[in-house]
Amino acid sequence: MAEVSAEFSLGQIVFLNSNPSVKGAIVGILSGKPENRFKVFVDGNTQTYYASQLKAEDQSNDDFQFFSCDRFHAYLTALQIRYPGLSTLYSLNAARVDFIPYQFRPVLRFIRSDRPRLLIADGVGVGKTIEAGLILRELQARRDIRSILIICPRPLVTERKWQIEMKRFEEHFTHLDGGTLRYCINEMDMEGEWPAQYQRVILPYSLFDEILLYGSGAGSKRKSRRGLLDLDPPPRFDIVIVDEAHHIRNQDTYTHKAVRFFCDHAEAVLFLTATPIQLGSHDLFVLLNTLRPDLILDPESFEHMAEPNPFINQAVDYVRSREPDWTIRATEALDQAASTAWGQAILRHNPEFNRIEDRIAEGSITSDERIQLITDIEALHTFSGIINRTRRRDIGDFTIRKPETVIVEFTADQKQLHDELLQIQAEIFSKLHGDVNVTFMMTTIRRQTASCLFGLAPFLDDILNRHLDELSWEEADNAGMLPGSRAIESIKPRIQSILSRVRSLDPYDPKLDALRNIIRDKQALKNNKIMLFSSFRHTLHYLFEHLRDDGIRVGLIHGGTPDDERIELRKRFEGSRERDDTLDVLLFSEIG
Template sequence: MAQNSNSWNPEIPGQTVRLKANPGLQGQTTGKVRKAGSRTLVEVQFGPAEKSYKPKNLLELCDNEESIESLIRQGRYGGPDDLRRILTFEKLKGKLTNIFYSMETSQTDFYAHQFKPILKFVNSSVGRILIADEVGLGKTIEAIYIWKELQVREDAQRLLIVCPAMLREKWRDDLRERFNIFADIVDAKSLLQHVRLYLERPRNYSFVCITSLEGIRPGRNWDDQNIENPCAQLARLLDSHPASQDQSVFNLAIIDEAHYLRNATTASHRIGQLIRDASQYLLLLTATPVQVNSSNLYQLLRLISPEDFLSEDLFNQMLAANQPIIEALRYLWSTPANFANAKQCVEQAKRSPFFADNRLLDQIANALTQEIKESDDQRIELGFRLEKVSLLSQYITRSRKRDVLPNRVERKPQTLQVHFSPLEKQIYDTVTNKIRQQLKGKRGASLFQLIARQRQMASCMVAALETWKHDRILDQFIDESSWEDFGVLAHETKTKPSAPAGLYPTLSDADLEELKRQDSKYQQLRTFLQAEIKKNSQEKFVIFAYFRGTLQYLEDRLHQDQISNCLIMGDMGDRKWDIVQQFRQPNGPSVLLSSEVGSEGIDLQHCRFLVNYDLPWNPMRVEQRIGRLDRLGQKAKSIAIINFSLVDTIEERILERLYDRIQIFEESIGDLESILGDMTEQLLVEFFNPELSLAEREKWAIQRGDALKKQRLLQKELENEAVNMMAFSGHILDSINQSHDEGRWLQPREINSFIEDYFARYYPGTIITQPSNSSSGLYQITL
């Protein structure tokens, strides 16, 4: 309480006093007083360099334990500046849950959906979530936003990012260019050193490290003390230092492409567990659509929270118990809303032991019991509360393009027909027939090796024959084809089969030169590129091809035809990023040639032409190609997807027809992966089954395409009448947009005012200026 009487002794130094007219301005008495007529003037030190005499009758003595509540009871209020100062101070403390500390902290455009994971994370009871956004929506940005939040809220100092090796430079560049965060790319030995240094001085050691999943995976006997390789030593060190409330090796660990951890028997999964246990917080990122009923999802959720997902049987029980909640949400979003059926579903859910004594669910049931009028506000509020009850919602967040992007990019496919010359047709038929003969009785690696040869032939006949003639092995693309079709990390393939004898036609150098002159497919490409470049000399094109030989052949031919181009493939290291940066320049090359592996992690949304020089036999690989261009930041209203149709070939009769039926080039297939399952391998085996005639294979492809089309239509119907199980998108996006519009984030002007106010109060006369030649937010302070 403040002492309102004048009985206090102003000659006692160190007393806390304040101005009655401005209680926010407080200071300490120095013990010096002087008289001015009948008034007593008291010297008060308001700051390190601010002393002044104030009339005693305008001052009051403060109680050190005086609270805001007591000030209100006394009617002692400050001015607007005091309120602004206190509000900014509370923001700076980093404890407010309705403030986005990461908002407007990056060199990126604002997208509301990228703050959904922050809301989930801040309110999470486990501090770990799976971010499963569709490709191209900015999972990297979302993860870094969460790191920025933790820096403010928790004074986080140590960040570890684990990703496939090919994505390390992408992460480093995004951190530096978008957030001004400088990260080190490290191997197991360097990361081990960082961890040891932290354990030696845990309070003051900070780092941001990026490492590859392949580079830190421990071997089978990693816990054997006699094994001294860096991976095993790192695993043992993490295992012996689990995170606690007092300290953790990593404040935040981010594991990108987390679907590589979904097999619980692998070294990748084991290092994921060790990193999780050594981290205060954890993010798993994956663009692979979440399959609710799959064991893969269970394994990822078990990584997130092993305490809650003890067994796959328990997980399935949770899904069953959660189903009435999903049904209730569907009834809320039906037109008109069916509140009675929603209430029945909620009552059914309440009978499950998983929802025993759930007060929020009781409140929802009561709200549905009352007489309520149908309104969007009511539905949104009830739906939002129901989503919070969902047993999986606190662990997963997922956004899809169709949910969060009102003006999505239109995909416009265009087909270039290729008619083989007599020489090309003869060679194609010869090789195809020999492959079919040798397929009989083949299984496993031998089978897929032969199929790969057929695919090489369709990709580029000249390049295929040159490769076979000189190399006779699959060294140049076995890692890439493993990645493309089956999602295997590079270097996991143990054997590299040699080509079978007698497969290839005997061709002289002269024959190859003639085949090169007759290359019908390349001639179509050249004609198309020259016509488009004539319309716009600065147009950019990305050409994807599956095989290295094809890409190198195209690089050479395009240079000969004066079409500027550059090439990226796997295992290029940092040089790949320099090439992409060169391609992005207005006066840079017109064409970027790329393999899937080479383009992983690269954003190419400045380009609107994509050319599939060949087609992968996995539909999801096609989607990932298109996703390089069809992503946030694409300025064009439409992107052109150019495909080649090899007339009267297996590829044209089967693969192209299948892709046409599922409309892969017109729209994102997104959640179709949950329908495709393991179709890729089945497609390859059936398409090349030597026991089936061509007509039988065509019929099978049409049936498969029709089945997929029906499944896709059914899935769309369900999505139209139901909300996303893991994110109540409409309500969340609206609240995020409102926060942005109302300035509920720490704004530069607030920090500016706070700092200026501090110096004005405690260092009067301080001059704060911004140099005229500075555009980086630097200021010069003269005390």
């Protein structure tokens, strides 16, 4: 224990007699004879010195100044600008956007994170692009941001979405095509620096291919060129923004490897995706591992961390519900979260977790307290520091989608074919012994069957004849690689048997008839526009041909649609119904 007669007190600033530049605060007193020792916090470390080695810094009042109230406020403002705190947002009123409070949630989460990296998984229409712009503005107020890279799907480049949105923040970006990106890589290779004229750039996923990543070697007919992944030093952007980040969920693709390369060498990273995230899924692991490899190390530790989250989500839902027994059910869910391995090691020792449970147990919770509890429980989520999730239902006054399911029964022949396909799939899986490529392929065939039986025949034809390309395979929302020859040959006879059955089907399609009725009803309304999505090009082509033959003014956009045609189709779809060239129905693939 410290003695009253100690030469220095806790918190006092002292310096070394032998070297006055070594200065720090007293953080501990060790009484003893012949003299006391003192722990001093210096340059991030604690050092122990004898009293005779130290001298107290002069704390005379000679340096005190008296300010007027206005000057004192000006001084505080200057301190906040010079040393930005976590309680002040500099992005407020810093752009030509309306003030919408929930759009600042990811900004606060980003600046309070231990590392400037965040996944924004907000619902569709919440405003992720605006949120990214606000985060960019906030960073610019806190540090020198010179280089910015935005990676997004090609259609967003074609329609200049990011260029237009960033103008609200007085930011001007350049789109990189294949030739310009190659020029940047060559300059980086020769000069060691990314070209100064391309410090704020937007590039599409579609540019990432084998040659761009790995270069062309001596065996190539082209002149040997270094690939992106070979660059040393690598390009280091101040912030990398990855839009529709679910496109990198397959770790074996060139897209994933390129994005990971840029992220690994960036100061700050922001992922955006509106695709619903199933917590605990492999896709989420890949995204978070790419974003924070220092925190999300491997699938095993990820599953360990994610284990309490379903119960925490349940607790939030119970608190939201306001059912008479919500306090009991929320407590049970929190207890289940705490009973997991992660919960026992972390949650049970978290004072905030214990405070929440104690407050719920006390009862008599007001409406305002209940709303605050929702926020507090959500913060217990093990990934809350790196994921921002704003759902449309959390916003309040917002356009709400009202999904309706139209049930269409198979005909007897169609149901028999579907059941046979499931049986064939089960037989193939039982003999695979872990052949992942065949597993993915059969799963995709089954999904095409559910999408449109009459699109299945051309889809199987393309598989057997190797006519599928990576883009159309990716459009099918497939997480696996394009199936190779060996995988196809191993199940070729079974695919051919399915193909033979499909070709003998009665052409009557009750699902198409149901769609025709929906389109017919919509055309009677003032707003007669319809956007129809499918993961499968073969489904889209089937629908396009039939709707066109029905006299419907229909267009089709998929990943392979040329940019100029894509823009023209969009203009026609936006046109008034009185114009002859207007489109009333527009078909899209996901990538399209």
